[in-house]
Amino acid sequence: MNILSKRYYFFAFSLILIISGLTLLAINGVPLSLDFTGGTLFEVQFENGKTPDTSTILSIYEDSNIDDAQITSTEIGSVIIRSSFLTNEVRDEVLKDLKTASDSEVTVIRFDSVGPSIGRQVTQRAAIAVAVASILVVLFIIWSFRKVENAFRYGVCAILAMLHDIAIIFSITGIGAYFFNWQVDSLFLTALLTVIGFSMQDTIVVFDRIRENSNILRRLEYEKLVNHSIVQTLQRSINTQLMTVEFLLLALALFGGVTLQEFAIVLLVGLLSGTYSSIFVAAPILVVWEKREWQTWFGRSANA
């Protein structure tokens, strides 16, 4: 099986996916949830049939000087009200007014209130965490591959594969945001971090085989060596992927709730991408690098 000969098709496939999703994201902006922007989500449930209409709820909020409330109702009959940051005092007031207006018991299902300054810091710290983790992993890979020629390349390629997966995740988020009103929240962050971890794991398994084979098959041309290593680890990649994905698909189907569904889909796509990128991105780039193929990219091959 010659996988590597088609490497530019794989690169093109990834690029199309990434560019289309990122374009959507660029046009519509990153849909940040209140975890990052600050604000309040208030989910309440009224007694059967006593849910007040939207304008009543809006006017209760306006009485408390909150005029940016947005109201959506859920499948289970509860009402989600999003607004700017609500203090606990205002919430108690609103809750009391809701009870009076609807003449019903009001059950608080969820109340998330995040101050505006917190969100920005979360984003910053998350970026730092990802950067620090990547640098450490590159150093680790370089150290671990120190006996192989060009150990540095393996580290860089692992990071490129990881960046590919991050781009794919943002791309799928862009698509989800456009079609299903997805939002980037702290669960999304968890999914992103997981994918990064597993992208590394997958890449290392493939690279490990290259490392092993390069000791045994010294005479083999580098491209054939890498291809051989990919084919050898393919069965493992498929089986592991099938199982972890299977796990998550089920979780996705059964967890229900909109937030977790989003989490599961992002994880699912991210993990698939992690396996895909280790085989079809990281390893081929190693070969491109070895052969210095960029010298022939822009038509100069004709002169060579």
Added chain:
Amino acid sequence: MIRNLTNRIILIVVVVALSLWIDLSREILIPNPFSNTNEALFSRDVEPRLGLDLQGGLQVLLEADIPADQTIDSEAMEVARQIVQQRTDALGVNENVITVAGDRRIVGEFPGLADTESVLATIQQTGLLEFVDTGDDLPEAGTILLTDYSPTGEPVTAGEGEKIYHTIFTGAEIDSISVSPNQFGGGYSINFALKSNGAQIFGQHTAANIGKILAITLDKQVISAPVINDAIIGGQGTITGDFTFEEANAFAIQLRYGSLPVPLKIVETRIIGPTLGADSLNKSLIAGGIGMIIVALFMIIYYRMPGIVAVLSILIYAAIAFAVFKWFHFTLTLPGIAGFMLSTGTALDSNILIFERMKEELRNGKTLNQAMDQGWTRAWSSIRDSNLAAIITSIILFWFGSSFGATIVKGFSLTLALGVIISLFTAIYVTRTILAIFIRSFKPQNYERWFGL
């Protein structure tokens, strides 16, 4: 070939037995055999702890209400944490966990809490009690007084037409406090006793200022403003106000545990209703269960005998991991469950790596024992490196989560890292031992049938 198979089996049986014991109990108790009373030699509570998202509850993020460029003493944050802990303990809530996150934040978690209002109110109040000399001015209860006492040490400046009063002493001088019903009429009053230093100041001040007003303020707000009738020697006093029992009690709690060294403001509140929590717990348990069954079926159909071994090994892995979580009182949250599921994926991956390697060696005509040895040695380097990379990532995430109070990320990385470490033990040690036992007992000849070659 495995030497010392018996030793290996004994170790595994002991570990599994201990894990199951912890898994199935609520408390580990070893009675003292030499004692006639029921004194315990050793006991540890291993009740499973569910996070807010699984049983509902309240989470608040408090931030020091001090300009961002000002550094805060880490000791002061710790004292503030303890005070928040004591205040909320006194409200009678269970399992409340208060932790310092980073250098200017405190996370408070109250699983299963229904009455969020009283907790939020209690936490937020600074609880700064002052005894203020207002001279001949008689402030009404509820007015805000400007005083010369400032917890941060910054000088207090008065605006146009405002007057700064002198604080004689603060709540820090209070030794003990109690609530009693008023002798006349309804309502409750608060009795306090001062420490010796405070008693002296109080005595001197009251002796020198008979006929003047002594205002008592909480967070600069006047609670009562009695006229000094006599010198009060001995440091005993009463704050008479028209308090209800709850008010008096909440007030007493604040005085008893002192004022916060740093003012705190609530920057994030999350309340999860109990039904949402229970729903998430059920769904994740069902998803985990069905996922496990499908994976087990796949492993057995595809890898045959080693597949059965892998399933046993994963079950042992789950038993150990759950026992570790319970023993160290880790709180299980939804992201924590996600981390655990993914580390289960890693555990499976290790098994798959080894079995694929074994099959390869068998196809190359190696004997069963050779293939087993080679399978493990050859797969080890990739299992080691990939798991180490996962552990490095989890450590960074854990640091990120705990320095920021992002409990989601913290729970996730903790279960992931622990799961990966445990999976190393089960894949390398347990799977191999069980497979060796199986091969000895069944002596498989037909590799196609037994190993799905």
